[in-house]
Amino acid sequence: MRPTPPREEPLRVMPWWLVLVGLLVAALLGWLVLDWLLGEADRAAQPDTRATLRIDAIRTGLTVVAGTGGGLALLLAARRQWIGERAQRHQEAVAAQDQAHRERVQAHAEAVAEAGQHHQERQAEAAEHDAAERRLTELYTSAVALLGNDNAAVRLGGLHALERLGQDNPAQRETIVAVLCAYLRMPxxxxxxxESEVRRTAQRVLTRHLRADDDAYWPGVRLDLTGARLDGFDATGCTLDDADLTGAVCAGTTSLVGATVRGRLALGATFADLACDDLRGDAEILLDRARITGRVSFDRADLAGGLSCRHATVARASFRGVTFHRTASFDAARFTDSATFREAVFLSGVSMDHATFTGYAGFRQTRFADLALFRWTEFGDQTWFERTRFEGAANFGRARFHGPVTFDGATFARRPLVDQARATAAGSHVWPEGTTVAPLDDDWLLLTGP
Structure with missing residues (x-):
């Protein structure tokens, strides 16, 4: 806020009579002094002395008059000086006001010019943006139209056009990925x-941009492949965020070898073979109700998130050397051929209640750091818990062993619960120390705790 300049009083003009009065006062004062001095001189006795005194009296009177006039002259000179200084200050104030006004006018003109320039720039940017958006829309529309063409070669061209559009325009990648996933979900x-070749190309377009160590990486892409038909889907080394394959039908080998998974990975689909070796990440992996007619492999995977295989049907399963950081559930899962968990580490609880192992079930050198549940579990031809470590509670209540069982070298932090578990009477078995085994009939043995 600008300071308010001091208010100047209006300058008054000295009236002419004031100068006349001053002169009269000077003359009157001189006459009075002269009259007084002459009166004093006339009192002298000697004529010579009286004459001398009269001359001195006249001289003194004239001096008083001259002094008074000089005083008045100095007063007038001082007033002229004050008036001159005040006039100079007024001129300087007027000049400063004029300069401030010119500066304000200049600043206003510059602000108006700058605002106009910004407005023109915004209009130009808006026009350029609109043109770019129209161009992108046209390219996108053309590429999508190519996907609907009856000619397979044209559809391949549409896929590559969409890929190029996404590579050049990061803001369009989510939409393009959604279109490709929708194409794969179509019957x-x-x-x-x-058409199979077109679909495999669409799969390769998706996975080509999911590898974080590649310059063509598209971060944050989410795959919605629910109900899709996939053939040899290869996401080896990819980074997957919230990928959903629920209900998909996957021919050939589906590979997630060396992949990094985050968020949620839903694999409740039908697979010929599923390879997830060396998988890493904190995603919650869901294989609930999955159907794998061939082999599933998670060898050496490091699963920081949970794993759920409830009601899954698997022919051959391999979980060699897997580290489960959170609870894993295989409740009601069916392994129709073989399943191995050799050297796996369950750092949290694991539940295999009501699971079925038709063939070989191997838990050699497996470590259960927490609760391990095998209640009502059906074990098939061979069951191996050789040198297995149970560091938490283990429960085999009402489990059934249809073939040879060995707990040779297994260690238990607590005595396992085996009440009402049954084992075939044929073949040799090695049970945990303290387990009571009694014949139930000709075919079955009944296990009870101490």
Missing amino acids: APEDDTR
Whole structure:
């Protein structure tokens, strides 16, 4: 806020009569002094002395008059000096006001010019943005239209056009990925080799941009492949965020080898083979109700999130050397051929209640750091818990062992619960120390605790 300049009083003009009065006062004062001095001189006795005194009296009177006039002259000079100084200050104030006004006018003009320039720039940017958006829309529309063409070669061109559009325009990647996933979710004609090639190309376009060590990486991409038909889906080394394959039908080998998974990985699909070796990440992995007709492998995986395989059906399963950081559930899962958990580490609880192992079930050198539940579990031809470590509670209540069982070298922090568990009477078994085994009939043995 600008300071308020001091208010100046209006300058008054000295009236002419004031100068006349001053002169009269000077003359009157001189006459009075002269009259007084002459009166004093006339009192002298000697004529010579009286004459001398009269001359001195006249001289003194004139001096008083001259002094008074000089005083008045000095007063007038001082007033002229004050008036001159005040006039100079007034001129300086007026000049400063004029300069401030010119500066304000200049600043206003510059502000108006700058605002106009910014407005023009915004208009130019808006026009350029609109043109770019129209161009992107046209390219996107054209590429999507190519995907609907009856010619497989044209559809391949549409896929590559979408990929190029996404590579050049990061803001469009989410939409393009959604379109590719939607294309894979659409019903595919049977025995159409050309369409199969188009779909495999769409899969490669997706996975090509999911590798974080590649310059073409598209971060934050989410795959919605629910109900899709996939053929040899290869996400080896990819980074997956919230990928969903629920209900998908996956022919060939689906590979997530060396992948990094985050968020949620839903694999409740039908697979011929599923390879997840060396998988890493904190994603919650869901294989609930998955159907794997061939082999599933998680060898050496490091699963920081939970794993759920409830009601899954698997032919051959391999979890060699897997580290489970959180609770794993295989409740009601069916392993129709073989399953191995050799050297796996369950740092949290694991539940295999009501699971079925038709063939080989191997838990050699497996470490259970917490609760291990095998209640009502059906074990098939061979069951191996050789040199297995149970560091928490282990419960085999009402489990059934249809073939040879060995707990040779197994260690238990607590005595395992085996009440009402049954084992076939045929074959040799090695039970945990303290387990009571009694014949139930000709075919079965009944296990009870101490």
